Amino acid sequence: DPERTRQAAPGALLGTLVGDALGAPYEGSPPTTTEKARGRLERALARTPRPYTDDTQMALALAQHLLGHPHVDPDALAAAFRDAFEPWRGYGGGMHRIHDAWECGLPTAQAARVAFAEGSLGNGAAMRIAPIGVRWGHDPERLADVAARSAQPTHVHPVGEDGAVVQARAVGRAVARGGFTPQDLAELAEEAATDELARGLAEAASFEWPASLGDPHVAIADRLGHEVLADRSVPTACWVAATSADPGEAMLRALGVGGDTDTIAAMAVAIRGAADGGEAVPGELVDACEGSPQVRAVADELADAALGGDAA
Ligand code: R7I
Ligand code: MG
Ligand code: MG
Ligand code: MG
Numbered sequence: 288d289p290e291r292t293r294q295a296a297p298g299a300l301l302g303t304l305v306g307d308a309l310g311a312p313y314e315g316s317p318p319t320t321t322e323k324a325r326g327r328l329e330r331a332l333a334r335t336p337r338p339y340t341d342d343t344q345m346a347l348a349l350a351q352h353l354l355g356h357p358h359v360d361p362d363a364l365a366a367a368f369r370d371a372f373e374p375w376r377g378y379g380g381g382m383h384r385i386h387d388a389w390e391c392g393l394p395t396a397q398a399a400r401v402a403f404a405e406g407s408l409g410n411g412a413a414m415r416i417a418p419i420g421v422r423w424g425h426d427p428e429r430l431a432d433v434a435a436r437s438a439q440p441t442h443v444h445p446v447g448e449d450g451a452v453v454q455a456r457a458v459g460r461a462v463a464r465g466g467f468t469p470q471d472l473a474e475l476a477e478e479a480a481t482d483e484l485a486r487g488l489a490e491a492a493s494f495e496w497p498a499s500l501g502d503p504h505v506a507i508a509d510r511l512g513h514e515v516l517a518d519r520s521v522p523t524a525c526w527v528a529a530t531s532a533d534p535g536e537a538m539l540r541a542l543g544v545g546g547d548t549d550t551i552a553a554m555a556v557a558i559r560g561a562a563d564g565g566e567a568v569p570g571e572l573v574d575a576c577e578g579s580p581q582v583r584a585v586a587d588e589l590a591d592a593a594l595g596g597d598a599a
Pocket of ligand 1: 379
């Protein structure tokens, strides 16, 4: 459905931006109640523009790359990440070392192992993946392949890569169907390549929390995770997306879960934004973020590419 793709593309990419930029002040914060999460959001909105971090910066670089390389070329993507690198954006420690390795001319596959011998299992390949969900949402097999390739420059650990594939599949499902529900969590669990992601998603699919106990945020952070590791953040973001009525609620829930707040929010609001469309992402949140016109423009270009056909 072309109209759905046109709506989903800005939803997914603006969702990434909003979650990242408004979650960033609370990266490393403990889980809290919905009421206090609302306070977190109000404080973020009180001083604008909110700068985006590595999550959006790398998503933009990946989106631009996809326009010229729809199936992803890992060497060219590594070069694009290297050229776009801005060290003050809050990158993970491993990313700084990989960037130095690129600058020293190390081949892509070697550079990906300079920080961690088996490759990073951080959520860095997942946080930036929304453009692939938009570009390939109509073709889940191709999408998984392209998503795995996009992880190669920085996240060759199976868990880091699988986190990226799962998050891409989640955005892709939301793009293709215009929805995202707990049933999707169970199906994503079955499709996961690693036990770590399968377990986390199965736990997310079956998580129940009686309203009488109050906000679930502490329990979610404990059971599903809110850390920087792919298997302790991607299932959490998927759970937030599946249990929120709209992108604004997903933002609030992610602010409540805390921990790697910018990244969990970026991933959750991207999925919810893809499902509900760009117009469902509150304008007040979008306008508060650095770079929103640029993100909107690249989303429209990606939608054009996705609708331009599979010949590309
Ligand atoms: O995955 P990555 O790009 O980090 C993304 C996070 C997001 O929260 C962003 O918002 C930004 O703040 O950073 O960067 P990496 O450095 O590859 O991975 C993140 C962290 O995960 C590392 O700094 C390590 O603490 C941890 N980590 C590992 N620890 C032990 N063994 C990643 N891989 C390993 C590992 O193999
Ligand atoms: Mg960040
Ligand atoms: Mg592999
Ligand atoms: Mg983060």
